[in-house]
Amino acid sequence: MARREYPLRLPCAHKGCKEQSNWVYPTRRDLMESFELKHYSNGRWRCIRHINPEQVLSLSNLVTRAEVVSEEKHGKLFFGSWGFVSGLGFKVFADDFPAGTKLIVRAEIVPLATPKDNSHD
Ligand SMILES: [Zn+2]
Numbered sequence: 001m002a003r004r005e006y007p008l009r010l011p012c013a014h015k016g017c018k019e020q021s022n023w024v025y026p027t028r029r030d031l032m033e034s035f036e037l038k039h040y041s042n043g044r045w046r047c048i049r050h051i052n053p054e055q056v057l058s059l060s061n062l063v064t065r066a067e068v069v070s071e072e073k074h075g076k077l078f079f080g081s082w083g084f085v086s087g088l089g090f091k092v093f094a095d096d097f098p099a100g101t102k103l104i105v106r107a108e109i110v111p112l113a114t115p116k117d118n119s120h121d
Pocket residue numbers: 012013014017018019046047048049050
């Protein structure tokens with residue numbers, strides 16, 4: 001016999017957005033005590049596109065750039081909250097550089113050029 005599951009489905013709070021989040025909990029108690037229910041219910045959840053829309057690359061936003069300076073915390077170095085940062089094409093350990101090192105990450109999308117419409121020439 002299949003065990004019952006307790007789903008939590010929340011729509012994105014951004015007006016007109018059709019995205020939904022889906023979580024499943026093994027017990028009602030897990031659902032009621034979940035981080036998601038406490039922090040995202042009642043119109044507080046937003047999808048990736050609407051949390052930081054300026055970070056989502058699109059035809060009207062082809063480039064993003066972020067930078068963070070390393071800091072020492074508890075005897076170790078961190079870029080923000082991370083001692084190790086990685087992304088497409090790079091990996092970096094904060095401890096490999098002196099405190100105050102700046103990490104700059106830039107992402108750019110190059111859309112496929114659409115053929116020029118010469119049908120009315
Ligand atoms: Zn959304």
